[in-house]
Amino acid sequence: MARQGPSKREAIVEAAKALLWERGYEATSPRDVLARSGAGQGSLYHHFPGKREVAAAALAEMAAEEIGAVDALFGAPAPPLARVRAYLTREREALRGCRLARLANEAAMEEPALRAPVAAYVGRIQAALRGCLEEARAAGTLAATVEPGSLAALLIAAVEGGYVLARVHWDPGAMRAALDGAVQVLDAVSRPEGAAPPSRPPAPARGSASGSGPA
Amino acid sequence: MARQGPSKREAIVEAAKALLWERGYEATSPRDVLARSGAGQGSLYHHFPGKREVAAAALAEMAAEEIGAVDALFGAPAPPLARVRAYLTREREALRGCRLARLANEAAMEEPALRAPVAAYVGRIQAALRGCLEEARAAGTLAATVEPGSLAALLIAAVEGGYVLARVHWDPGAMRAALDGAVQVLDAVSRPEGAAPPSRPPAPARGSASGSGPA
DNA sequence: GTCTATAGAACGATAGAC
DNA sequence: GTCTATCGTTCTATAGAC
Numbered sequence: 001m002a003r004q005g006p007s008k009r010e011a012i013v014e015a016a017k018a019l020l021w022e023r024g025y026e027a028t029s030p031r032d033v034l035a036r037s038g039a040g041q042g043s044l045y046h047h048f049p050g051k052r053e054v055a056a057a058a059l060a061e062m063a064a065e066e067i068g069a070v071d072a073l074f075g076a077p078a079p080p081l082a083r084v085r086a087y088l089t090r091e092r093e094a095l096r097g098c099r100l101a102r103l104a105n106e107a108a109m110e111e112p113a114l115r116a117p118v119a120a121y122v123g124r125i126q127a128a129l130r131g132c133l134e135e136a137r138a139a140g141t142l143a144a145t146v147e148p149g150s151l152a153a154l155l156i157a158a159v160e161g162g163y164v165l166a167r168v169h170w171d172p173g174a175m176r177a178a179l180d181g182a183v184q185v186l187d188a189v190s191r192p193e194g195a196a197p198p199s200r201p202p203a204p205a206r207g208s209a210s211g212s213g214p215a
Numbered sequence: 216m217a218r219q220g221p222s223k224r225e226a227i228v229e230a231a232k233a234l235l236w237e238r239g240y241e242a243t244s245p246r247d248v249l250a251r252s253g254a255g256q257g258s259l260y261h262h263f264p265g266k267r268e269v270a271a272a273a274l275a276e277m278a279a280e281e282i283g284a285v286d287a288l289f290g291a292p293a294p295p296l297a298r299v300r301a302y303l304t305r306e307r308e309a310l311r312g313c314r315l316a317r318l319a320n321e322a323a324m325e326e327p328a329l330r331a332p333v334a335a336y337v338g339r340i341q342a343a344l345r346g347c348l349e350e351a352r353a354a355g356t357l358a359a360t361v362e363p364g365s366l367a368a369l370l371i372a373a374v375e376g377g378y379v380l381a382r383v384h385w386d387p388g389a390m391r392a393a394l395d396g397a398v399q400v401l402d403a404v405s406r407p408e409g410a411a412p413p414s415r416p417p418a419p420a421r422g423s424a425s426g427s428g429p430a
Numbered sequence: 431g432t433c434t435a436t437a438g439a440a441c442g443a444t445a446g447a448c
Numbered sequence: 449g450t451c452t453a454t455c456g457t458t459c460t461a462t463a464g465a466c
Contacts, residue, residue, distance in 0.1 A: 008432070024320060026241050029459060040433045041461085047431085051460065102320040104382040105239060105312045118383050145403040146396070153380070153389070154373055154396030161376025165368070167319040168333050174368070181361070181369030185400050188360040223450070245442060255451045256443085262449085266442065 009047040011037040016058035025108040056113040063117035079193035080132035094166035094175040143189040224262040226252040231273035240323040271328040278332035294408035295347035309381035309390040358404040
């Protein structure tokens with residue numbers, strides 16, 4: 001059940017992966033998939049019950065690929081905040097949108113089988129970011145003002161929102177600006193890495209949230 | 216050419232507004248619009264060349280409405296950073312997605328007539344945020360570590376990305392977490408408003424970033 | 431396992447009566 | 449200006465030969 005040449009099934013899933021990124025779920029028809037894959041009608045419905053299951057298989061593969069890439073990035077031997085910066089400044093094709101989260105606003109997201117791989121992907125990134133930020137906090141390189149979990153949520157939102165801005169303005173620079181802001185803000189709440197670990201608390205300065213806002 | 220009772224044209228545009236938010240552009244058919252509006256086929260094609268122009272009219276109205284709302288919010292008589300916080304913590308129906316930017320990943324965004332209202336909406340918000348942040352900077356309540364323009368881009372991206380996260384995790388809390396991070400970060404780079412304007416540099420306390428970051 | 435042929439419904443748009 | 453009727457195409461899916 002494994003050793004086989006490149007079957008039509010694989011060709012169909014590959015085509016679906018490309019088309020889901022290019023056009024999304026609703027705008028991709030089984031005919032499009034077949035045309036690009038070179039397979040006939042019957043092959044698709046032999047291997048899959050229907051369009052939804054093809055998309056689910058394609059999304060699962062895409063999520064696995066992208067999760068592998070981000071795991072490699074976050075597994076790099078660098079200080080935690082450097083890994084966060086590396087993720088934020090990673091090269092991206094802003095106008096193409098996020099390969100997985102571009103489906104966020106389609107009705108397909110109400111189907112668990114389609115939403116799950118997308119959620120797993122962004123969830124994994126957010127968890128990795130949070131891990132780095134907690135590590136930095138423990139090392140004393142992240143200010144105590146900001147909760148690592150909240151900052152991680154902000155950063156993944158900045159990336160996904162950056163894609164949205166780029167598409168809406170049809171300008172990759174719109175995404176760059178947002179991620180620029182993210183890096184600046186990250187720098188503003190951090191201290192140089194590689195410095196001596198803080199045996200004493202972060203100094204009297206630096207308002208914990210209780211002292212800064214009107215709240 | 217104005218004084219008329221509620222025409223079918225208006226009913227069609229109203230229906231399109233609702234459906235574009237609910238389902239997006241591709242997934243909304245002229246028949247759906249007609250069914251919801253109570254109009255017949257001919258009415259739509261009498262008033263508009265086709266589906267695209269109906270959507271353009273609907274998006275223009277939606278953008279005007281939403282821009283009016285955000286202008287009211289940002290025009291409120293409050294300190295600049297309070298206005299920014301008010302925008303960030305505004306009530307939102309996270310799972311419905313952004314009324315306009317939900318279309319970001321549709322092929323329709325490649326058509327200027329459809330992209331323009333969406334871009335105008337997010338552009339207006341970003342400009343308002345930037346204005347507030349520049350004002351705060353001038354008043355000395357915003358740290359010099361962060362450029363107002365970059366921070367504004369980050370914040371609008373956080374909101375739009377927050378919608379994406381909520382949809383992808385099917386959990387409004389995902390958006391709340393991102394915006395929580397945004398507020399925390401904003402507090403971290405700001406000093407209390409209402410305090411005396413800074414005739415001297417930000418004081419050693421209350422991190423203006425000079426005391427806190429590597430910058 | 432792969433193919434061609436085709437079904438039944440919905441798509442965006444048009445025709446033409448009133 | 450509004451309506452019903454219908455066009456030709458594409459949609460997702462099935463049938464059935466090879």
